[in-house]
Amino acid sequence: MRGLTEALRELAYRLLREGEVELFLGYSWGTLPLVVRPCFATRPEQVEAFIFNPLCLPNLVKYLLRFEGRRVAVVVKKCELPSFRQLLADRNLERKKIRLVVAPCGGLLDPAKLQKEFSGQPLEFIADRGKEYVVRVGEEEKVLAKQLYLYPRCFSCPQKDEDLEPEDIRLEFSTSLPSLEVDPYAGVSYLEERPAEERREFWDRVFKRCIRCYACREVCPACSCHECCFDPPLPGWQRTVDWMSKAHWLPEIYQYHLTRALHVAGRCGECGECERVCPVKIPLMLLVKKLAKEIQSLPGVEPGILASYSPDDPEPH
Amino acid sequence: MSVKEWEPKIVAFLCHWCSYAAADLAGVSRFSYPPNVRIIRVPCSSRVNPQFVLRAFAEGADGVLVAGCHLGDCHYVKGNYYARRRLWVLQRLLEFVGMEPARFQVHWISGAEGAKFAETIKEMVDKVRILGPNRLFQEVKDICVG
Numbered sequence A: 001m002r003g004l005t006e007a008l009r010e011l012a013y014r015l016l017r018e019g020e021v022e023l024f025l026g027y028s029w030g031t032l033p034l035v036v037r038p039c040f041a042t043r044p045e046q047v048e049a050f051i052f053n054p055l056c057l058p059n060l061v062k063y064l065l066r067f068e069g070r071r072v073a074v075v076v077k078k079c080e081l082p083s084f085r086q087l088l089a090d091r092n093l094e095r096k097k098i099r100l101v102v103a104p105c106g107g108l109l110d111p112a113k114l115q116k117e118f119s120g121q122p123l124e125f126i127a128d129r130g131k132e133y134v135v136r137v138g139e140e141e142k143v144l145a146k147q148l149y150l151y152p153r154c155f156s157c158p159q160k161d162e163d164l165e166p167e168d169i170r171l172e173f174s175t176s177l178p179s180l181e182v183d184p185y186a187g188v189s190y191l192e193e194r195p196a197e198e199r200r201e202f203w204d205r206v207f208k209r210c211i212r213c214y215a216c217r218e219v220c221p222a223c224s225c226h227e228c229c230f231d232p233p234l235p236g237w238q239r240t241v242d243w244m245s246k247a248h249w250l251p252e253i254y255q256y257h258l259t260r261a262l263h264v265a266g267r268c269g270e271c272g273e274c275e276r277v278c279p280v281k282i283p284l285m286l287l288v289k290k291l292a293k294e295i296q297s298l299p300g301v302e303p304g305i306l307a308s309y310s311p312d313d314p315e316p317h
Numbered sequence B: 001m002s003v004k005e006w007e008p009k010i011v012a013f014l015c016h017w018c019s020y021a022a023a024d025l026a027g028v029s030r031f032s033y034p035p036n037v038r039i040i041r042v043p044c045s046s047r048v049n050p051q052f053v054l055r056a057f058a059e060g061a062d063g064v065l066v067a068g069c070h071l072g073d074c075h076y077v078k079g080n081y082y083a084r085r086r087l088w089v090l091q092r093l094l095e096f097v098g099m100e101p102a103r104f105q106v107h108w109i110s111g112a113e114g115a116k117f118a119e120t121i122k123e124m125v126d127k128v129r130i131l132g133p134n135r136l137f138q139e140v141k142d143i144c145v146g
């Protein structure tokens, strides 16, 4: 997959050199093996750091907010397009100034699973053979079956990249992810069928772990308000209610999570970032997927679903 | 903490134009209903931000009621339509995390329905009494309240 990385660097080099963009947002290796981090290049000589491989997990679209009004190219995967469109709409970003670079992705791999197997040795990706990746570890070549190592969100890969502007760029590279036909709501349905008591115990258990670091909010492209109800009101800003204390207290953890789920309901692009960044591995996607599932059953589903109504809505009890 | 017999605590958000008037009418007409309900007047049912409901539970409510005008009768024309969709979603979410459905109810009660108001409160208090204190959302409540 060297070719893909090369093509990406070439593209970034060209765009920066010709001044088509001021900033190119992509990925580079992090300081730990198997960990990839976002990389920002503003000068052509910086493009050597860029990479693209199945470990490029982060969704970069939220960084666009930091560079509002500047000409930016950003690397995205297909599954991040819904969250990009949402951000564009919510914050009224200037689409003309943004160039999407859609990277061909044959499915991401879960670093946690790889970590176990390769105990932190660096991997070099050689090829994508549809159902498996070929990698080099040290001297050896190995085959990784996607079925085993796939990153959870890729099981429900949207497999399409629509609504691009003519200026956007699709990187050509042969990758493929065979359709996996996994029910994206399987986890939700499983939990729904458990007795209420068991559900309560489950959420108590996972929410108790939450340290309210708000990483899940910070990373979320659907959470882009200037002023958030979970922050204490700032002097100079509109005075709002202080909704939350800083105490590690289950009632407020519930309040935080249910509010967050409701705030992103109908706008969440299911990019899975909230769950990925959580330091204590809270299955946050269960909550947002539950709401996505419920909202789909409402008449007239459209953006801003909770800011509208239909006379045919179901009755609460 | 003194051992007192537990009584359900219900927080009711009533819209000013209908359900609050219904509560008033219930009082004037001397319909009796249990004293377990704490009424909060809101301009319209759509004023009820789902966070109000979550906050009430976090602060120790055993049940929350939202009541507004009948659909089509909202003083602000369509406020209760918005409220209906939003609160329906909130109900699905609360049930998903394991809350008993009877703890969070939404009713449409007009200003002329004093009897219906008293009846709704009675029924809700009975149901919540059977369910017992709300345990979802609660952890170190004793330390904080006691």
Ligand code: SF4
Binding pocket: A209, A210, A211, A212, A213, A214, A215, A216, A217, A274, A277, A278, A279, A280, A281, A282, A284
């Ligand atoms: S990222 Fe995890 S620990 Fe941090 S606030 Fe979100 S759920 Fe809680």
Ligand code: SF4
Binding pocket: A083, A216, A219, A220, A221, A222, A223, A264, A267, A268, A269, A270, A271, A272, A273, A274, A275, A288
């Ligand atoms: S809630 Fe999670 S999955 Fe949805 S847009 Fe935000 S970060 Fe992505």
Ligand code: FES
Binding pocket: B015, B016, B017, B018, B019, B043, B044, B045, B046, B067, B068, B069, B073, B074, B075, B076, B079, B080
């Ligand atoms: S004014 Fe009563 S519900 Fe809107």
